[in-house]
Amino acid sequence: MVLPPAPAGLGTRTPVKSGISTVTKGAIVAAISVSIVLFGMGYCFLRRQARKKYHTIQEDNGGNEISSLQFDLSTIETATKNFSDDNKLGQGGFGQVYKGTLPNGQEIAVKRLSRSSRQGAGEFKNEVLLLAKLQHRNLVKLIGFCLEGEEKIIVYEFVPNKSLDYFLFDPEKQGQLDWRRRWKIIEGIARGFLYLHEDSQPRIIHRDLKVNNILLDQDMNPKIADFGMARIFGVDQSQGNTSVIAGTFGYMPPEYALHGLFSVKSDIYSFGVLVLEIISGKKISSFNQTDSGDGLVSYVWTHWKNGTPMDVLDPILIDSYSRNEVLRCIQIGLLCVQRDPADRPTMAAVILMLDGCSATIPVPQPPAFFLHSTSGQSLTLKALDLESDQSASKSAPCSVNEASITELHPR
Template sequence: MSILSTQLISYAGEGQKSWVIIVAIVVPVGVAVLLFIVGYCLLTRRGRKKYDIVQGDNVVTDITNVESLHHDLNSIKAATNNFADSNRLGEGGFGVVYKGRFPNGQEIAVKRLSRSSGQGTTEFKNEAVLVAKLQHRNLVRLLGFCVEGEEKILFYEFVPNKSLDYFLFNDDRQGLLDWSRRYKIIEGIAQGILYLHEDSRLRIIHRDLKASNVLLDSDMNPKISDFGMARIFGVDQTQGSTNRIVGTYGYMSPEYVVHGQFSVRSDVYSFGVLVLEILSGKKISDFYQTEGTGNLMSYAWKLWKDGRPLELLDPILGDSYARNEVIRCIQIGLLCVQEDPAERPTMATVVLMLNSYSATLPLPNEPAFFLHSRTEPIKLLESDQSTSVLESDQSKSQSVLYSTNEVSITELEPR
């Protein structure tokens, strides 16, 4: 064999050894990298599935940021004496609320979601994440939560004076709400909604503003509560659509009830109804007694058009009120319940109107009237184009029907 042939064989052997070494190094490293990527993706996906609230394809926020607020079930049971009836404060659409006390003396309000309620994991996460991140004097403050087994529990600061409807619609307690307190409550609610719409990290539509969802602290300051039906909007988003109508009949805006369209102006409408209730001391449902009767908005509008707006005012107030403030509030209430959402003021404008007497108020147009019969179905959309699905599936009825109570309703679209 020639010298050249020997050298070629030698080079070939060395090349084969080098290739083997390269493969031996690269393959394990590649497998390790691949396993790392797969493991990371699985963990991330699992974390999102468990905690995230999603806005379209983008994660809005996650509950892991408030894991420090998580409490075990035993501590909640101890605080409420195992959810004793004597500690029961009331019952809402999604469960029972109890008063509790921690060993350090701190009083809390515990919202225990019913296992058969419409508020599932999505709504629970929604309320927990939203309320934990919202900090405003006119919003109820979340102190912690518990997820254990089938139990889903939220607990808040204890607000001693219950809810606005407890005073406003009770003959024996209405007198405790003099005009200055009512005006203060209207201002506080407006400030809280403005924070939700414009001043918090995200634009939030409450969608269930009503007297029973406004709590009163020891100084009768209002605190908006119950965010289980709230919607998160993107910074540039102004409205959404849904085929699931949630809320309380009478407080819901016409474009929402009929077409499933909601926006910040939907909350403005609910605020307008609430203002008229606070002024009159009458429930919106008091006017849905028989088919064909007027409602609170039509009653207020008639008095306004006839030049008798002060007749709307709760008689229990007597003459102890500021006439200009009352008329201004009536006008603001009517502006908020106008049928065209574009004609309703924003909450920023409402707050300005309430705080500045130099601001000129436009004249309101005729409000939207709901005169549906007790069994007349309201047409719903066939598709959901909203940002994120955060509604309850509490009811399986196929139409929104007449309702005279204060219970929040959720209705699914016809199939």
């Protein structure tokens, strides 16, 4: 039996497409992607705005703190008798320092930056901001500042005995620095730098430690001054670098003079040089002028190596010194000026060695020596245990004769 053909459309069924079309899927994916991007951009924008607001608040707070220390120029002029020469305490490349008396009778030291000085607004603001936050008995205390017209003035506590070099290198005054006082000065400087390197917030690298920047109060206690070249370090930061070498010849470590690298160990090197100056009573710049090219560090190392370290002692101390303390200080000084920064002790270790709390003091390695050419036109660096660095022949824009060159760059 033959069945009749099924009606059209009943025997076969056209398959129905299920799901979402490719075009629709693409549109959905694109929409989700755009949403994610917009969300991310919005999040970053809001975070940036919050951070900006935070820093603005911080700056405003800092600004309020600084403005509370600001003096009118008229007050400073009255205090210094209009910057009278009779009130002048000293003069350097940065400008002049004057003694003044405020209306309440407080004596002050006024640092008036020269209009032609290379220490400009950057260094001025740097020093004010730093000093406002630093509090230690071995640091000079900031009283205030004046920024009016072209005048940039920093007001410090008055330290009556001027700077260390005023006594150390004056034949008539150096007798006032017996061994007890020199030991006390060395220890005080070390404690001041321990505070800067480890205890202050923020951490500070001074970068211009020298005899001129150590002031002495009425009891001959040392106070570290002149923070115009200082750098702020973060908690986890251990080293920085700069393309402009600024500092004082003879006090600069080799890694800074040659490559612009600085760290807390840069201050340690300068401290070592300063200790050797205090012990010997010899000015580092006096060696720079000799035709032999021999330097203070080389001079002390040679005596140490030859077993005659006591020969470097300032003759004026012959009746007041402690042999063990002198030898300990010479050894510490040489440890601080070693060529490799990693070989130099921290300031905490220095203080332990000074106090006699360290069971053993390491034997110093040959230091790096700065040699001044007989022509006086170029600077080179050599080390006893190494060949001359090829880059050492490059002339560095550092200063001679105790004059600082300062050029600060934003961090």
